[in-house]
Each structure stands twice: as structure tokens, then as C-alpha cells.
């Protein structure tokens with residue numbers, strides 16, 4: 001299997017190269033040249049997520065140096081449960097938040113780390129991963145790479161603009177993880193990371209890479225849990241599900257389309273967004289108009305220019321194909337609050353503000369359908385909002401509790417490269 005840019009079919013590269021490069025040379029995102037459907041009948045235990053992931057990914061690793069390591073990579077990366085929680089005879093939550101930092105980004109970040117460590121095994125220089133974060137990504141990347149040999153991580157976050165628990169997850173590591181509280185905005189942090197790639201003084205010292213969600217090693221594992229969940233759902237209910245995904249940068253959603261392409265029994269894909277509306281507006285008008293992000297209660301989805309739309313548009317090149325492929329709905333902050341309250345009152349389910357965006361769309365648009373709502377974060381990560389609406393304390397899962405008890409270490413810096421590299 002080879003990979004090429006969304007912007008051109010030339011320059012085909014191996015999986016390992018696509019992972020190490022991150023972004024294609026023409027600025028496009030890497031996509032697989034085809035979507036083969038594995039022999040699903042060979043899977044005997046659909047409850048064992050790592051086994052399903054290994055079978056799903058085998059064709060995508062074919063011919064690559066990492067091919068012989070696929071099983072090890074999956075067993076090491078996916079060492080936490082991913083339950084499909086059926087709360088009625090037709091509504092299920094796919095709980096992606098049982099990893100070390102309590103959000104779905106652990107799945108992709110841990111898979112990327114296992115791949116990169118193996119790709120870099122014989123590298124001469126240390127690899128520095130620079131990651132700018134508005135909250136969840138930095139913690140997942142730090143946790144995934146903590147203690148990995150030959151790799152250093154620099155986490156940049158905007159000082160005073162992440163929640164207390166998010167900040168703890170960004171700063172509690174030490175060792176090969178360095179945390180920088182930048183006196184500025186998330187955009188300043190992102191600009192610093194981009195600039196670092198253009199400085200020869202930095203590239204002489206270290207190889208540089210980034211770990212944001214455009215990396216194909218974060219996308220591929222996000223395909224596998226849709227395959228696992230939709231087959232499992234079909235076995236439990238006899239129906240193909242509508243899959244509703246709380247969406248920001250659209251990496252998680254791109255994984256769902258790839259799963260459907262690979263033969264997963266998904267009836268319909270729905271992208272649920274907060275007040276950041278470029279995706280539903282695009283479906284409505286046919287004009288793609290990215291814009292600055294708006295702050296909402298579902299802060300990990302505050303994205304005004306969702307970069308993985310480029311992968312989705314590559315699958316469905318014209319607007320009519322896109323309209324046939326999925327639908328998208330926007331949910332306001334008051335609707336998020338109302339949904340958190342209702343889910344607690346009606347079903348004793350605590351949902352985080354992101355999951356609430358998906359659950360609101362299910363109730364409003366698909367009330368009688370067979371649905372999977374994707375749960376992207378643990379409610380304890382956004383406890384101030386969830387506790388205010390439910391009036392009851394959110395128990396902290398043990399892995400998150402361990403992180404919250406660690407010492408913090410962080411350097412406060414001006415938005416200036418020389419303070420960081």
C-alpha cells in the first residue's frame with residue numbers, strides 16, 4: 001500500500017515515510033491509494049478491539065517496514081477498553097475516553113508514538129516533536145511519548161487559556177517532555193511551531209516533527225474503532241447505525257468515512273459541530289469559507305478551519321457527492337447545557353460538553369433511529385460544566401487521578417523561538 005497527497009496522485013510514499021513527514025511536500029494531507037475491504041469473516045471475537053484493529057489495518061501496513069510490527073503496535077497502543085455502551089435498544093455511546101488523558105485523542109497519539117519509536121529506531125539524531133495545543137492534544141501527545149527513547153516533546157500552550165485539569169495534563173511530566181506556557185494565544189503557539197520548521201539553526205541540532213491530527217498515524221487508528229463499533233452494533237441490534245460524531249478539526253470524522261469505505265456497516269455519518277459552522281455552512285451553500293474559531297463550552301471543537309475536511313473532500317470531490325455522503329448540524333452553548341442536564345435526568349448518563357453536541361443532534365434530528373453517538377471525552381475532564389448542570393460531583397477515573405496528583409513543571413515564556421529551542 002502506498003500513500004499520496006490529497007492534492008496530487010504523484011509522489012507515492014510508503015506508510016513509514018508518510019508518518020515521518022506528517023504533511024506532503026505540496027502542503028496536502030496523505031491518503032491511502034485505495035481502501036481494500038479485509039476479510040471480515042476471519043474475525044471471531046468482535047469484542048476484542050485490538051484484534052479488530054489489527055485485522056482492519058493489515059492492508060494499510062502491507063509492504064511497509066512496520067508491517068511485521070503491526071500486532072505489537074496495536075497491543076501496546078490500545079491497552080485500555082473502548083466500550084460500546086448500549087443505553088436503550090437503539091442508542092449506544094461509543095466511549096473513546098478511557099485512555100490515560102481521558103479523551104479520544106489518546107487512541108491516535110499512542111498509535112503514532114508506537115509507530116514513530118519503531119521508525120526512528122536507528123536514527124542518529126534525536127527527534128523533537130513540537131506540539132501547539134489549545135487543550136486536549138498536547139496532553140495526549142505528552143502522555144503517549146513520555147519516556148520514549150530518542151524523542152523529545154515540546155508542548156506549547158497559551159498561558160491562562162486552558163482549564164486547570166487540562167494544564168495539569170500538559171505540565172505533569174518532566175523527563176523528555178518540556179512544557180511551555182506561552183504569553184499569548186493558541187494562534188501564537190501554532191505560529192511558533194510552524195516557524196521552527198524554517199530555522200536551519202534548529203534543524204542542525206535536531207530532527208523536527210509535529211504530532212497534530214493531520215498525521216496519517218493518527219487517522220488510521222481512528223478508522224478502526226468505527227469498524228469495530230459498527231459491526232458490534234449490527235450484531236447486537238440487527239441494524240446498521242447512524243454514527244453521530246462531535247466534530248472540530250474533522251480527523252475523527254475522516255476516520256469514520258475511511259471505515260465506511262473499507263466496508264464497515266455504517267448507514268449514515270453525521271458531523272455534529274458547536275457554534276463553529278464552516279462545515280454545515282459549506283454543505284448548505286457549496287462555498288468553503290474558513291474563519292476564526294469561536295470560543296464555546298466544547299472547547300476542543302473550537303476550530304474555524306477544520307484541516308481534515310481536505311481528506312473528506314478528496315473522497316467526495318463535488319458538493320452533491322458530499323451532500324449525499326453526510327449531514328452536519330450546529331449546536332449552541334445553551335443546547336449543550338440542556339443536553340448535559342437531560343442526559344443525567346433521563347438516563348443517569350454524565351456526558352461531556354463535546355459528547356453533548358452529538359447527543360443533542362441525535363435527540364433533535366434522529367430521535368427514533370438506530371444510532372451510535374461518539375463520546376469523545378470523559379465528563380471528569382470538564383467537571384466544572386458537568387457538575388454545574390447535573391448538581392452532582394463527577395467521579396475522577398483512576399488514570400486521570402494519578403496525573404492530577406503529579407507535580408507540575410512548566411516554563412513561562414514570551415512567544416519567541418529562542419526561548420523554546
Ligand SMILES: *Cc1c(COP(=O)(O)O)cnc(C)c1O
Nearest residue numbers: 248249250251252300354376377
Ligand atoms: C479533539 C476533540 C474533538 C474534535 O475532534 P476532531 O478530530 O478535531 O474533529 C471532539 N471532542 C474532544 C473531547 C476532543 O478532544
